[in-house]
Each structure stands twice: as C-alpha cells, then as structure tokens.
Amino acid sequence: MAKPLRIGMIGYGFMGRAHSNGYKRVGDFFDLEYLPVLQAVAARDAEKAQAFAERWGYGRVETDWRKLVAADDIDAIDICTPNNLHAEIAIEAAKHGKAILCEKPLSMDVAEGEKMVAAIEKAGVPNTVWYNYRRIPAVTYAKQLIDAGRLGRVFHYRAEFLQDWTISADLPQGGAALWRLDAAAAGSGVTGDLLAHCIDTALWLNGPVSDVTAMTETFVKERMHTLTGKMEPVTIDDACSFLCHFTNGSLGLFESTRYARGHKALYTFEINGEKMSLKWDLEDLHRLEVFDYSDAGPERGWKSVHVTDGDHPYMGHWWVPGLAIGYEHSFVHQVADFLEAYAKKQPAHPTFRDALETQRVCDAVLSSAKSHQWVNVNGKPVG
Amino acid sequence: MAKPLRIGMIGYGFMGRAHSNGYKRVGDFFDLEYLPVLQAVAARDAEKAQAFAERWGYGRVETDWRKLVAADDIDAIDICTPNNLHAEIAIEAAKHGKAILCEKPLSMDVAEGEKMVAAIEKAGVPNTVWYNYRRIPAVTYAKQLIDAGRLGRVFHYRAEFLQDWTISADLPQGGAALWRLDAAAAGSGVTGDLLAHCIDTALWLNGPVSDVTAMTETFVKERMHTLTGKMEPVTIDDACSFLCHFTNGSLGLFESTRYARGHKALYTFEINGEKMSLKWDLEDLHRLEVFDYSDAGPERGWKSVHVTDGDHPYMGHWWVPGLAIGYEHSFVHQVADFLEAYAKKQPAHPTFRDALETQRVCDAVLSSAKSHQWVNVNGKPVG
Amino acid sequence: MAKPLRIGMIGYGFMGRAHSNGYKRVGDFFDLEYLPVLQAVAARDAEKAQAFAERWGYGRVETDWRKLVAADDIDAIDICTPNNLHAEIAIEAAKHGKAILCEKPLSMDVAEGEKMVAAIEKAGVPNTVWYNYRRIPAVTYAKQLIDAGRLGRVFHYRAEFLQDWTISADLPQGGAALWRLDAAAAGSGVTGDLLAHCIDTALWLNGPVSDVTAMTETFVKERMHTLTGKMEPVTIDDACSFLCHFTNGSLGLFESTRYARGHKALYTFEINGEKMSLKWDLEDLHRLEVFDYSDAGPERGWKSVHVTDGDHPYMGHWWVPGLAIGYEHSFVHQVADFLEAYAKKQPAHPTFRDALETQRVCDAVLSSAKSHQWVNVNGKPVG
Amino acid sequence: MAKPLRIGMIGYGFMGRAHSNGYKRVGDFFDLEYLPVLQAVAARDAEKAQAFAERWGYGRVETDWRKLVAADDIDAIDICTPNNLHAEIAIEAAKHGKAILCEKPLSMDVAEGEKMVAAIEKAGVPNTVWYNYRRIPAVTYAKQLIDAGRLGRVFHYRAEFLQDWTISADLPQGGAALWRLDAAAAGSGVTGDLLAHCIDTALWLNGPVSDVTAMTETFVKERMHTLTGKMEPVTIDDACSFLCHFTNGSLGLFESTRYARGHKALYTFEINGEKMSLKWDLEDLHRLEVFDYSDAGPERGWKSVHVTDGDHPYMGHWWVPGLAIGYEHSFVHQVADFLEAYAKKQPAHPTFRDALETQRVCDAVLSSAKSHQWVNVNGKPVG
16 A cells, blocks of 8 residues: 655646646556655635646645645645746745655746755755656657667757747736746746756756857747736747757757747757767657667668657556557656655655756856857856 | 446456546546546456556456446446457346446457347447547547548548567467457457457548458467467467448558557558548557648648647647647547536447447458458448 | 660650650769660651650651661660550560560550560560669668568568549540540559559569459549540549459558549558568658667667668769659669660560569459459459 | 850869769750850869769860860859869959859858959859759748748748768868868868858848857867878868847857768758748758648648649659659759859859858858857957
8 A cells, every 4th residue: 555645736737737647647557655645735816726626636725835835734845836936935845844846947047046955955855846858758768778878979969949839929928827928937938948848858868068158039029918917028038049068078059939830849859979869859759769870881760769668668657569648648757756766765856956957057048148158057158 | 516427347458447547537637527436347357356446446346247237336337358248248238227338349240249239229328339549639630620521522541550569479369468369259350459440430530331352361370379278270360451442432441460560559541532631640649641632732732730739629628739648548538528428318429339330341351351252341242 | 985775765755754864864873884875766746756856865756666666776665655555566676676675564464465575585685664663772772671581571561652633523534645544545544554563563572463352443434535525434443452462471452543632653662571671652762661670679660761872772873871862863773774784685674574474463453353353363263 | 956055164073973964964854045065174183084074075174274264165164173272263264254153162261252252243254153952942942932921020040951971080081082171171161061051041041140159069189181191180160050140030040060970961941930930851852841820720730842743943844743853953953043044144143242141151150169259240249
C-alpha cells in the first residue's frame, strides 16, 4: 500500500490542470512507494477554486495560499501561480518544511531565484521545477544517447520555440488569462515562457553556457490591458533570439517567438556531435531523429525513431509499440520521478538550483538584448 | 453531480487497462450527466483480477463472469475477453438488461454476431463495440469533412494495418498472452484483429462494401502452443489483403500483416475524392493530410493539419494548440460519447449492428481467400 | 575518341524528348566507348518532326519510319511511338540488324510481344526497353541491398502508381496528345502505362509473379474523341489493382489509377524482408527509406537515405553530396548502361525478353479483371 | 536561328562543370534569341584545361586568362576561379567590353567588390553573379508569393546552410581541390561559401539588412596545407552564425557550418509573415512548404507544394507534373534568364551591384564576429 504525499495546489489554470492530471494518473501506471493525494487547492477566486477542486477531486479549498502553506495536512506545495508569486510562496513553504514543486520559470530574475534557492536549501526540503519536457520519452532518450558518449565532441546546439498565437493586435494583455503578456506578472515574455524551456533542455543535454549575444523585439507596442481597460504599452518581449558559447566548446543558437505564423508550439532542438546528431520536435513529440555516423557509408541517413517501445524511457509503463502518448504524459513522468526521488531522499532534477542556472542564462539574454553587448552568465559584458 | 454508471469489467488484459483508463479519466475532461464507477472486475484468475482491481480501483472481484453479469450493482458490462467469449457473455448480459460495451471484433463470425445482435436488440439494452479509432480526433475530423460533402464523388479508398511483431518463429502461440495467434480463441488472425479496424473506419467513412477478392497467408506454419507445450499448426492468417467495391462506386484496397518489418502499428487510410483527398496514419495520429483541389492552381499541395486546436473534434477538452494527445484518448472519447448517448437514450455508434456489418466483410474476405473467388458480403460468390 | 552509335528516333513526343536528352547528355558525365549521335528522326508529321530535329540537333528527318529503319547510316532505332506500332517497327528494325531501344510497354499484348522477342532474338540485335525507373539511383541502390542478401526472406511487396490528371470528364481522348486514353493505340490504360512500371521494378527486385486476382474500373465512361470529334466510349482502364503471389513466397499488392486526387506521379514501392525493409517514392525520388532490423534495439527506425553521395549508384558522375538529380537522369543512366552493354556485347536489361515477362503479368491482370478469377501468368485460371 | 553568345570560361572545377552544363542544355528547353557557344576555356594547367574542353566541347584552350579576356571571338567571360582572382579578371574583362558572369561570392571583401562594380558599371557591360539558388523553381515561387503581397508584414526570416564534410581533422587545406579551406584563396570560410547564398536569397526575398551581431568558430585549428606540405593554421571560419535586423522591421537569424553531422547541403530558409509563412530546403528542393492563414480555421496546416507543375516557375519547360528536376537546373535557368536580359539589354539579377550588397552583409558579419559588437552593413559599430 503506497504512502500518501498530500498535495496543496496553488493556482487552477492550465498548469494546475496539467499537474493535477499527473498526480491522478501516476498510480495507474507506475509502482511507487508514495502516491499523491489531492488534499487542497488555494486560489483567490473561491468560486473558481471550488469548481476546480470538484472537477479534479481536491479535498478542500483555501482562498489564502498562506493558510495552505502552513497547513498540517499538506506535505507538498505545488506552485502554479503567475511568476511574480513564485518566490514569496516558495520561501514561505520552505519555512514550513513543505516539499515544493514550482512551475517554471523559477523566478522573475536571478536575484529572486537566489533567495529562493537559499531558502529551500536552508530548509532542506525536497524541491523541483516543472521543466516537464525533459520527461518526454524522446527527449529522455536523447539524454541517454548523450550520456552514453555516442555523440563524441559536440559542435552545435540549436533550439527554437515558435508560436503564433499573439499576432493579432486585438488580443488584450494581463489579467488571469493573459498574465503571460504582462511583464509585471511574468517577468519577461517569450524568454521566460518559451526560451526557458529550451535553455533547461540545453543545459541538461549539453552543459553550461558561458556567454551570449541576444536580440529581442516587441512587434505590437500597445495592447488593451484587461485590468485597466485601457491601451497600455506592451512590456514583454514578443520574440527573442541569441547566440552563445557552451563551456564544452560548442556553439549555440536559440530563438523563440509568438509571431511565427503556422507554428503552434514548435519547440525543436538539434545537437550535432562528431559521431552522432539528434533532432527533436514537440509537434511530433514521439519521434527522435538520429543520425549515426558509424553506420556503413552508403546507408547513412537520418533515422526516425518512433519512441514507443518498451525499452524506450518510460514507455514500458504505457501501451504497446507504435501507440503514442502525448504532451500530458511528461507531467505524469515528472511526478513519478519526483516521488521516486522523494522516497529515496535524493534530489529531484531539475531542482531549484538547476533552474537557477536557466534563470542566469535568461537574465544574461535579456541584459545582452538591452545593452547590445556580449554578456556572460553572471551578467558581465565580455568580448 | 453526475449520475453513476456502474461498470462491470470482464478481463484485465491490454484492453482492460485501456478501457479502465478511459472510464477513470473522462470526468476530469468532459462534463457529462453520467460518469463511470469502477464497480467490479471478473476474471478466472483471482490473483490477477485482484491485482488489476487494486491498481485501477475496482471495488470488488469476481472469478465467474456470470455472477458479474447477474449482479444488481452493475449497470454496464465491458467485455474484454478473448473473442470466443464475446457472444456468450453479451447474450447473457443482455438477458440481465445490462448495457454492454464489447471489445472488437464483435464475434467469431457472422452467425454468432447475428445471434448477439438479435439478443441485444430484443433486450433493448444500450450497446457499443470498441472500434476506438473512430474517436482519434484526426479521424473524426476526416469524417466531418466527408459528411460536409467536401470530397465529392469518391474514387478510391485504401487502408493498411502493418505490424512486425510475430516474425520470429520462436514466438509461441495461445494462452492468456498470445490468444490472438490462436484461431480457437481469436476466430482469425490479422483479419479480425487488424483489418476489422480498417473495415470499421471504411464503412463509417465511405459506406457499405459490396464484394471482395482476398488473399491470406500463414508465413510461419507451426509454433509452440503455450497451452499444450507442443509445436502445433498455426491456425490464423498472418497476413490478409483484399480488393473490393464499395456501393458508392469507389474501389477499395486493404492489407494487413504482422510481417511488415519496421512497422509497429502502421494503420493508414487514404480516400480520394473528386474534390478532396485525405490521408491518416496511426503512427502520427495527431495529423490529417488534406489535399483540397479547390485551392488556387500553383498553391495546391498536401496540407498537414495538426489536429490539436480547440475547434478540432474533442480537442477543446484537452490542452492548447500544438500539444498532442495520444492513443489512449480515443478510449476516453468513446466513453464520453457512449455516456452522452446513454443519457439521451440514443444509439452509441458503432453499435453491435454496425459492428456486424464489419463482421460480414471480414467473413467474406476469409471466404474469398479460401475459395479464390469474388464473394459478396452475404458470403455468396459473384462474378 | 568515342565511337558513334547513330540513333534513328521514331516519334517526337514526351518520350522522344526524354530519350534525346539522355543521348545528348551522357557524354558530358560518363566515359564510354560508344557515344550516341542524333542521326535522324522519323514522324508522319513532317513539320513537327522538323521542329523536333532542329531543337535537339537531329541531322535529318524522315516521314516514313520504314526508310529510317532501313537506312545505312543508322545503328540503332529508338521507338517512341504509341504502343500499337512497337511490334511492327521493332520486327522490321530487327530484320535490318538495327539495335533497338523500345519505349515501354513492350507490346499491345503477350502474343505480339512474343513475336517481337522471337524476331529480335533471331536477328541477334542489341535490345532494351525503357523501363527507366530502374536507373533512378535510389531504386538501383535498393537493388544492391537486395542482391547483397540484406533483406532475408521477403514477406511483402507493394507498389502504387497514383495520378490524378484524367479526373475531369471534359478531357478528350485519342489523337497525338491523348493516345494513352485510347485502347486502340495504347492497348490498355493504367495497366500498360503505369502498372507496367511497377511490375518491371517488382520482377527485377523480387522475382517472378505466379498468379493474380485483379480489378479494373473505368470511371468516366465516355469522352470526346479527338479523331472522330464525337463522344465515344472510353476503352481503357482508368484504375487497376491486383493481388498476387510471387514465386519466392511473398505476397504482392499493386494499384494504379489516374483518379487519386492530389497525386501527380506517386509511384511508390515497399518491400518487407525479415531483416530489412525498403520504401521508395517517385515524388521524392532521391531518397530511399531503409529499416534495418540489425540496428540496436531502441535505436531502430526508418532511415531516410539521401541517395546523392559518390558511393551511391551513378551519383559519382554528377555533383556533390546533397545535390539532387531529377527524373530525366534515369534516361541518361539507361543510355550509359545500354552503351556499356553494347560495347561489351552483353544484354542490356531490361531486354525485350525481360519486358515480355512484365507483359505477361499485365495480360494476366487484365484477364483476371475480366473473368473475376485468379489467373496465372500464362493466362490460365487457377485456384 | 538563335544568335551566338560566345563564352570564354575561366576555370574547370565544380562550377566550371555546372555552368557548362547550363550553357549546353539551355537551348534544348528554352526558346531564346541568343544561345551560348562554348568558345574557349582558360586555365593554368593546360592538360586539365584540354581534358575539360574535350569533355564539354569547348573549341579551344588558353593557359593565360588575359588572352581569353582580350580575345575577339569571345562575347562573355565566365569566372569560375577561386575567389581571389574574381576582381582582377572581372575588371580586365570589363575593360575589354565583355559581358561577365562571375561565380559567387563577388569578391574577397567589400573594398574589392566596390572596385569591380565601379569597373563594370563604367564599362557598361552585361553582368551577373551566380547566386543560382534563386532559380530553383520552389525558391522562385516563394518570391512570386512574396511579391504578390501574400505574406503581409514580415516578422521573421531564418536561414541555415549546414554541411558536415570538413569534420575530419585529416582533411588537408588549400590547393586546387581545397582552396575553399584557405582564406588566402577564398577570403573566408563558410561565410563567403555558404552564408553568402543565404544572404543573397534573404535580400532578394526580404529586403536589406541593417545591422548584425555574429559569432564564428574554427573547430580544427591546424590542417596539412597541400601547397606547403606542412601543418598550417586554419585561416577560415568553420562555422558562422548571426542575428540581424532587416530594414522592414523583421528579425533575422542565420547559421552556417561544415560541422553539422548528418547534413550534406541543408540550405533551408523560412519566412514568417502575418498572413503566410514559407519554408524551403535544398535537400528536398522541389518542394515549398506554405502555411496560408487565410485557410478556413480547422483546415489550416503546412502545405507541401510539389513545385513541378507547368504553372510553376520554369517548370513548363521541362517534363510533366510530379517529375522533379535537380540542382543543376538552377544553372540552366540562370543562363536562360541571363540570355533573355542580354537580348533585351536589361540587368540580369543578381548583378554585381546586387552581389555587393551581399558582400556588405558578409563583411559586417565577419567584422562583428571579430569585434564582438553589433555592426551595421557599412561596417560601423552600432548599439
């Protein structure tokens, strides 16, 4: 009989759903020492919180997250609020000794992230950040190939995250639904929302970044703000791209935008090693493209590996070869991995500390875009 | 507050898991008048049934399906046994007035299927057969385009279901795990297992078939039987292909095999109409390929529609554009549709009667393969 | 200095251009003992023949092919007429000791083809039939993999040739431009025009066919005939599909049509062997898809081999890796191979005899479609 | 009867072949007032020049290009030498009033390019630079869609040119075969060789670039030099990437490398407009991917346009729909367009002046990579 990990969820939006689904499903497919219990949800809007609790089966509702964070019947706090609340909640939860699962990006900026890391490490609580794309089987499989030394020396890493949902100038900004378009709530635009995913994966697969040169753009300068009801300047970056060096000597190239007509959620990465190259694409997330230079001469080509077999990461828990799982399963996997680490009292990656490294790259990128200079990951100009 | 539909599950194998997952998840994503309750599971092996019940949360276990079928606390019977038990269970369940959800194919043959249809129609119980691929959003979207008259006159329909998992002659046959390789339990090989899916979709999208010419093959003639422990003749068809006429004047071409090296579950169909053609592929199930002849001349091409938007079938219930769902969601959708029909006292397609038409084509195919003649769907030689 | 092979071309249509281009270009890229000289062209329409000669550089023009066939300054006759003239010209050319390059299909039917083979074999003249797709590098590379035993036992061979250019009922039939739609000139419809290509490749890659069951359809029953100016019954097959057994025990499935909306010239084949599978597609002719079962477990996938390297068939004669050649190069390659065989006094495949085997399958297919019976390649009902 | 344009070719390497093929074939497929005559070839190595002349049919051979440039029987000079000779030859040819077709990149740097432009404009001679990729039908078709205003406001342009042929440290540098790896002969590495193509297309499709930030890398620091026989420092850039602003407000991202394992010649571009996006890829050069936002909601998707129809650019001159042409045809098209402009006494784009703009971007990129600063296209630091 599994032991309970009683979850206190803060927030009820898109990520609240995705995480809740992860908690509810993990026990049907994974054998674990601990299993989540949906104990309570907190949100300012009592009615919406109640509806969310009923749908997903949370036991009770709070309208003050501080109560939840302090509650005795809660083992772990899941932070699904807008970014500007992550730090305060996490630091408070750490004080109460709760395990913490924080939605990405970690924080509004590096300074805030450093405080969070200090707090949770001082408290010694289990912690993780929801960079869920690491747990898509094809991505995890890429990591396995890299860790096995299959790529040899790496020359290039490139990643893009292309969307097109904000092209219309009629789309408003801010408020519960559109806080991602308001820097006051989100910290930044595509950099923290999309590039942060690309950077997390890159650091995981290819190691640290040393320095960057970046460019940002805000294509639509003013949008109606849902809180003020007025046209207000748009404060976020609509698009951001950067070049960088990795400390392993490889070159990086990153881009994200919400103005790439035709792409809904095209997160792609490619890594070129001396002996092997890998490509992946979120819109066909069940495939990893592999080029293996050791194949015999005329037979070389990009192999499309349909990552659905029992010997692929996580897939033995699901169906049979050829039958794909989807986006949401990455959250189930992250819950499973977190619970396993929790039981073993081991770190659950990406930890807050891991996520702080991603934050450093994001801040350097935004700093470089502002100063038009190469900047290192400590925020100092280089070159 | 939703009303309960108390499920009695018979069987605990691959389909037992897929259906159970459908029942458990539907309420998190769909607003329905009725919601399933996992009341009980029946299977001969008490230990396995108990383990299954614990994992999925079934309230109790029976070792005799007759008890389950007769139980007062059960509203609907889900038949996930090998095919040779479908008829007996369904007929008995109908007598007890249970709603019935029967795994495909409906029956061992047409004669048996006709008895089943007679029994359930006499009893007037809600009924459906798990031809789940209709509910993959890209397939449902194809149906919408067809129903909207977008294709015009149809010339061709072709479908394949290619697998490669039985190529090794060392693979045994029969028993709980491999009953699909034993005609005594399965009725036929790929015809009932794979082609039946292709035929169900075809009849749904393109209407009735009139006559067929078919070919079957058993590549590996003998396999160890897990029940006898001896090499026994292989009784199933390893591969089956057929040509046919549809009553709308279009030509059909179908193939299935478990000997197509490199394909895990490549169920594909294509339909060519005068004004539009459509293609789909289970291994990339979230995409529908659409060729629209009304596009301006030089811009014509096959469009890869990533069927993940809120205005695509079922997708408004899930995540956001670009984020794919998987195989298992087709069962969630079928549960949702069944429950909706149940509440409205309407037929839930495919009904037993619908599935009997698929069975007629399967039988005609097997008959033609045996007689080397064109055969109509009533089993009579033509031509 | 290369020796001349003086070509007498009969016809000036699409194939006349493709062959002429092959003759003119081969010497720029291949080192050969013999090189073609465009000596003369024959066609009934003197003006069109003259224009053709001027464009391509033929030395002179004849309006009677018999003169060309008898001319002393001609070494080889290239037959690019409608199919109904192949036999008469070839037999006459053989009498005059000319080498013969005949456009496919060989003949109107097997009986005619047998006379042609008898004539050219009696005369002992070099001969070949323009089944040019064998010489697309990716197709030739498939042959190399098969000949090297890489596939093991073959289970399945399937091929399609899908077009959509005759869907409009307003398209007329017959005459110089549209003789392919008139059985009197073409012998058959898609069977001789498209399926013949599929069959030639199949026999080459997978060996002889033993028996077939087939279906044909004529979707548009009447078309304006350009010679009579009246609506006339359509005499050709618009679509044809068949199932077959190969003598190596594998199963075949073939389809061709000119009513597959969205496909211009989608000739595809796939062959499934125990150890390797191969796929190819004329619309992306520079790629061969290869599935190699000997790859390590989790890394298995379909490899897209971009057949443009110097160690791929023919490609060392062209550009550099990654730079594709096109459709027309298959004719250049066939000319090069013919000239090499010519110099060595060896058969140039496919010979007339090879092409007669393709004709036998075509005739069996048409016979089966008519009789609704399984028919062997000698035209006898089986089963 | 066409008028002759007598060509004097300088060089006999890869580009000498590609251009010669263009000259020889154009008359077979295009109706033109002028047609090329392969008058003479010049190269220092008499033997190799002779062999080249014989294979391609050049009338005579010179070992001193100055003689060729001065010869009365030459109308046009084609410069296929290493880059360091372009300027001297072009300026001399202009003095003699010859038309000039110069291989790309125009020059070693902007300063040299400006002298060339001044010389040819002073002389008033017809001139063009072989940025041949503009004439691949799918690329030309992209231009047509853009010129027709189909994209609306452009947000993003990105291009890559990825190769992998210099990864081995055993590959030498310099000399006739490998001058591209020696900056003394080539000016730069991938920037002038590969990125120059990307930039030419970008300026053509998306207008001028204003400023850039760039990064270069030389992965292999020393290679055996074929002229000295010793290990020498590698002077070229192995990889180069840059970010930029276009003057139309869109953002650019470019990358090229010869260290992207698995890519032979993967030149890709994508342009994202408000109403339409376009993608292209040299390794599948016959396709243009088009996303048209004006398509009805649920039917939106990327359309793969097989650019082989008679109403696609250039394709009416070749075969029939579905039958692809290859890389080399871009040169045939450029010859055809040049000859047409020549007859009409109009500029043949890209002219030397056009190509100078590409050179400006290349120089700015190299300058930025060196200074680690944003640089405008006049070479001045910005930001």
